[in-house]
Amino acid sequence: MALIMLVLMITLLLLGFPMMIPLIVAAIVGFYMSFDGFGQMNTLIQQLLGGIRPAALIAVPMFILAADIMTRGHSAQRLINMVMAFIGHIRGGLAVSTAASCTLFGAVSGSTQATVVAIGSPLRPRMLKAGYKDPFTLALIINSSDIAFLIPPSIGMILYGVISGTSIGELFIAGIGPGLLILLLFSIYCVIYATIKGVPTEPKATWKEKLIALKEALWPLGFPAIIVGGIYGGVFSPTEAAAACVLYAIILEFIVFRTLKLIDLYKIAKSTGLVTAVVFILVAVGNGFSWIISFAQIPQAVIGSLGIHEAGYAGVLIAIAVAFFIACMFVDPIVVILVLTPIFAPAVASAGIDPVLVGVIITLMVAIGSATPPFGCDIFTAIAIFKRPYWEVIRGTPPFVIILVFAAALIMMFPQIALFLRDMAYS
Amino acid sequence: PGDEATGESGSNWRYAHEEFEGDVQDVFAHKFKEYIEQNSNHTLQIFRFGELGESDDIMEQTQQGILEFVNQSPGFTGSLIPEAQIFFIPYLLPAEEEYIVDFFKTSVAINEMFPELYAEQGLELLSMYPEGEMVVTADEPVRSPQDFRGKNIRIMTNPLLSETYRAFGATPTPLPWGEVYGALQTNIIQGQENPIFWIQSGGLYEVSPNLIFTGHGWFTTAMMANQDFYQSLPPEDQQLIQDAADYAFNYITDYIPGLGDRMLEKILDSSDEVTVTRLTEEERQPFMDSATQVENRFIDMTGERGKLLLEQFKADLEAVVGD
Amino acid sequence: MSHDDIPSGYRSGLPGILGIVDYGISRVESVILAAGVLLMAINTIANVVGRFVFGESLFFAEEVNRILIIMITFAGIGYAARHGRHIRMSAFYDALPTNPRRILMIFIATFTSLIMFVLCYFSVGYISSTYHTGRVLPTMGIPIYFIYLWVPVGFAVTGIQYALTAIKNLRSKEAYLSTHVIDKYKDPEIEL
Ligand code: NA
Ligand code: NA
Numbered sequence: 001m002a003l004i005m006l007v008l009m010i011t012l013l014l015l016g017f018p019m020m021i022p023l024i025v026a027a028i029v030g031f032y033m034s035f036d037g038f039g040q041m042n043t044l045i046q047q048l049l050g051g052i053r054p055a056a057l058i059a060v061p062m063f064i065l066a067a068d069i070m071t072r073g074h075s076a077q078r079l080i081n082m083v084m085a086f087i088g089h090i091r092g093g094l095a096v097s098t099a100a101s102c103t104l105f106g107a108v109s110g111s112t113q114a115t116v117v118a119i120g121s122p123l124r125p126r127m128l129k130a131g132y133k134d135p136f137t138l139a140l141i142i143n144s145s146d147i148a149f150l151i152p153p154s155i156g157m158i159l160y161g162v163i164s165g166t167s168i169g170e171l172f173i174a175g176i177g178p179g180l181l182i183l184l185l186f187s188i189y190c191v192i193y194a195t196i197k198g199v200p201t202e203p204k205a206t207w208k209e210k211l212i213a214l215k216e217a218l219w220p221l222g223f224p225a226i227i228v229g230g231i232y233g234g235v236f237s238p239t240e241a242a243a244a245c246v247l248y249a250i251i252l253e254f255i256v257f258r259t260l261k262l263i264d265l266y267k268i269a270k271s272t273g274l275v276t277a278v279v280f281i282l283v284a285v286g287n288g289f290s291w292i293i294s295f296a297q298i299p300q301a302v303i304g305s306l307g308i309h310e311a312g313y314a315g316v317l318i319a320i321a322v323a324f325f326i327a328c329m330f331v332d333p334i335v336v337i338l339v340l341t342p343i344f345a346p347a348v349a350s351a352g353i354d355p356v357l358v359g360v361i362i363t364l365m366v367a368i369g370s371a372t373p374p375f376g377c378d379i380f381t382a383i384a385i386f387k388r389p390y391w392e393v394i395r396g397t398p399p400f401v402i403i404l405v406f407a408a409a410l411i412m413m414f415p416q417i418a419l420f421l422r423d424m425a426y427s
Numbered sequence: 428p429g430d431e432a433t434g435e436s437g438s439n440w441r442y443a444h445e446e447f448e449g450d451v452q453d454v455f456a457h458k459f460k461e462y463i464e465q466n467s468n469h470t471l472q473i474f475r476f477g478e479l480g481e482s483d484d485i486m487e488q489t490q491q492g493i494l495e496f497v498n499q500s501p502g503f504t505g506s507l508i509p510e511a512q513i514f515f516i517p518y519l520l521p522a523e524e525e526y527i528v529d530f531f532k533t534s535v536a537i538n539e540m541f542p543e544l545y546a547e548q549g550l551e552l553l554s555m556y557p558e559g560e561m562v563v564t565a566d567e568p569v570r571s572p573q574d575f576r577g578k579n580i581r582i583m584t585n586p587l588l589s590e591t592y593r594a595f596g597a598t599p600t601p602l603p604w605g606e607v608y609g610a611l612q613t614n615i616i617q618g619q620e621n622p623i624f625w626i627q628s629g630g631l632y633e634v635s636p637n638l639i640f641t642g643h644g645w646f647t648t649a650m651m652a653n654q655d656f657y658q659s660l661p662p663e664d665q666q667l668i669q670d671a672a673d674y675a676f677n678y679i680t681d682y683i684p685g686l687g688d689r690m691l692e693k694i695l696d697s698s699d700e701v702t703v704t705r706l707t708e709e710e711r712q713p714f715m716d717s718a719t720q721v722e723n724r725f726i727d728m729t730g731e732r733g734k735l736l737l738e739q740f741k742a743d744l745e746a747v748v749g750d
Numbered sequence: 751m752s753h754d755d756i757p758s759g760y761r762s763g764l765p766g767i768l769g770i771v772d773y774g775i776s777r778v779e780s781v782i783l784a785a786g787v788l789l790m791a792i793n794t795i796a797n798v799v800g801r802f803v804f805g806e807s808l809f810f811a812e813e814v815n816r817i818l819i820i821m822i823t824f825a826g827i828g829y830a831a832r833h834g835r836h837i838r839m840s841a842f843y844d845a846l847p848t849n850p851r852r853i854l855m856i857f858i859a860t861f862t863s864l865i866m867f868v869l870c871y872f873s874v875g876y877i878s879s880t881y882h883t884g885r886v887l888p889t890m891g892i893p894i895y896f897i898y899l900w901v902p903v904g905f906a907v908t909g910i911q912y913a914l915t916a917i918k919n920l921r922s923k924e925a926y927l928s929t930h931v932i933d934k935y936k937d938p939e940i941e942l
Contacts, residue, residue, distance in 0.1 A: 016843030018836035045876035055603045153609035168630040234613030243794035273783030277826020294478045338477040342448045383837045391841040506888045
């Protein structure tokens with residue numbers, strides 16, 4: 001059954017069907033085979049709707065709306081001008097700032113999709129203008145948004161912590177080191193890329209110019225203040241921060257700067273609705289697909305047949321990494337963590353691996369898998385927002401995946417990258 | 428529904444619950460499985476939290492006949508059976524462990540009235556059992572409704588639960604489960620309520636270290652079968668299922684007393700910040716007085732049937748605790 | 751970002767009375783989409799303001815958003831189909847010359863349309879089962895089946911759009927993504 005579903009899915013995908021079709025057809029076939037007919041299709045619909053039920057998803061359309069208002073108005077441009085005044089003369093500086101902004105925003109907002117929209121949409125045109133190629137730009141945005149999985153607060157780590165009985169506080173601290181390591185590696189790649197491709201730098205801004213840019217950006221600096229200060233400072237939950245950003249963006253662009261009119265708000269809301277719908281229908285069908293995979297106990301069957309219990313310390317770690325990576329390429333990360341974590345738990349215990357380290361590796365793999373074709377919510381979001389073909393959105397991905405896999409290998413070989421901060425805090 | 432033959436005359440049955448590996452519902456499910464598989468040719472497949480969707484999803488799947496058995500806490504069943512929310516009324520169950528098991532064994536409301544309510548929804552109620560005392564955690568110890576003032580206490584989205592915490596003097600704040608840890612850490616909310624094993628496994632004590640035993644309720648849950656499935660079985664299989672449910676219930680009622688203490692010990696071992704506050708009889712009184720307000724809300728929501736159920740609950744409590 | 755270039759004066763690609771109906775549906779979709787997003791923003795903002803100013807969250811906020819997200823998604827998929835905006839992996843498809851591409855698009859649109867109608871049928875079944883169990887939203891007490899009514903409508907409208915796309919491709923020389931969108935990506939927008 002799993003094989004039929006996989007072949008069908010990939011065929012329809014390659015033929016160029018709308019992305020919801022391969023997933024939904026594979027799911028329908030899975031239901032048909034599991035229940036000998038179409039008698040239980042109610043549950044497929046139930047699970048489609050279940051996919052778009054979580055309250056936390058609301059942050060996505062809200063951040064899209066805020067970002068769209070900022071981008072069509074002046075706020076986004078003023079913020080970018082300020083950043084450029086300070087780093088425009090450094091080679092690769094814009095790319096590095098983009099990566100850092102995505103990581104920070106993603107970490108705080110807890111939504112990688114919202115990050116692609118909120119940071120990607122104002123910064124991508126600027127990077128293209130500066131001379132970066134589009135596939136590089138898109139892959140940079142998607143992949144650095146996904147670092148956010150590792151940096152607290154992280155839903156994936158909370159889930160893993162509860163299922164495996166591992167301290168969530170320790171997991172959170174342990175994620176920071178690897179998260180920063182990956183950001184550093186991405187930044188190095190950015191500088192190398194900019195140097196090789198000869199991306200031009202801008203002339204160094206004078207202090208006066210910097211001051212003017214800073215002054216221009218004073219109002220829009222409220223956005224990072226709301227998001228970072230608001231969430232880490234305990235004023236807002238991520239969804240609330242998103243709503244506060246919408247309100248602030250409306251006040252700035254419609255009242256303070258007066259760049260937009262009321263009719264624009266209607267158009268912006270419509271385009272936000274469109275982007276939300278094309279991404280969420282994929283979240284929905286992805287959930288239906290995940291359900292039948294889980295119901296048929298396919299992961300258990302596949303992993304059970306491999307005999308990883310005798311694989312030893314390194315063997316178990318590698319098996320976990322590979323399993324989560326492959327699963328996250330196709331299935332929603334939350335479902336992957338729920339289903340696979342208990343399956344591997346006995347092997348982790350018998351090999352004597354620190355469950356915090358396992359949590360970090362799993363979260364990292366989830367991040368990689370989510371940014372890796374064929375299926376990835378952030379890829380879909382980028383396609384929907386930037387209206388670029390699928391191929392172009394994923395073409396720049398390989399170097400980033402190589403860096404991420406390299407980072408995963410480093411963390412497995414030198415667990416102290418993850419555990420150092422934890423050991424300091426909890427000794 | 429969904430029977431695949433496994434060996435001579437054995438079927439494969441599916442059972443879903445709402446918790447993670449090793450939690451109380453999971454222990455119950457595995458005891459049920461153990462009895463079924465040792466005493467028949469049938470096999471039982473267990474699905475844990477999230478594997479087949481959320482709590483409402485697995486309930487619907489059982490009503491559809493995809494699953495044979497489901498474990499859902501009455502609190503979640505409120506959208507289907509409003510009367511099931513009675514377990515949210517504070518101080519309706521005995522606070523002491525010594526009485527709680529007797530209460531579940533002898534209560535007329537639980538053993539006679541509830542099965543009828545579930546049957547209306549096509550469900551055969553097999554067992555209702557307590558999982559653990561509800562414990563409040565907060566940013567500082569709380570001993571009175573005054574101490575609760577101005578505190579946002581996270582609850583599951585439920586009108587009766589909101590009423591309870593409003594009556595307690597706090598500000599009830601509904602929040603999805605995934606946001607609770609982060610919200611406690613950043614002080615968006617100043618507290619939450621859960622049974623102690625959840626506070627331990629979710630690490631909530633790390634970010635909300637003051638444990639308050641208010642004695643206001645037990646986290647209760649219910650296990651049931653799809654009724655069409657159950658009634659289509661031969662009498663010996665129906666008996667097998669009843670016996671397996673009793674076997675699991677008896678195991679759990681031995682397991683629960685002391686579980687809270689074991690979990691509390693674990694928590695105290697791993698954190699120096701944790702404080703434990705147990706309300707005395709006098710300290711409980713103002714909280715108990717506020718229960719009337721919640722009872723009235725419950726009767727508003729459920730009408731005459733709810734009122735009868737509430738009276739029976741009180742009679743059952745009286746019978747167990749006596750005077 | 752997406753300076754959304756969906757023309758505000760959308761003209762249906764259909765003749766006569768069908769065209770008028772189609773135009774009407776497209777207007778309704780746009781209004782639902784925009785209103786859904788704005789209501790969600792108002793609801794979520796009101797919830798934040800409520801918590802800060804009155805110290806109390808809105809109890810129905812979560813459930814209202816749950817209703818709106820279904821509305822936005824299922825009004826949006828029809829709208830997206832109409833404007834050729836559904837996400838697809840088109841690498842191999844793009845490499846084909848125009849005529850085979852047009853024929854492949856006829857196949858894709860027909861099959862997609864069929865699946866949408868199948869899902870429409872399944873979702874009617876699901877709604878009728880939630881109608882019979884009488885499940886309600888816990889706080890607001892609204893029957894669940896009521897908030898799902900968008901679902902079959904959204905699938906049906908999407909199915910119709912893909913069926914029309916198949917017909918459009920049958921009758922024209924170019925390959926069409928939807929009844930009025932020719933299959934071409936524009937160059938990256940570098941303006942701003
Ligand atoms: Na994060
Ligand atoms: Na993926």
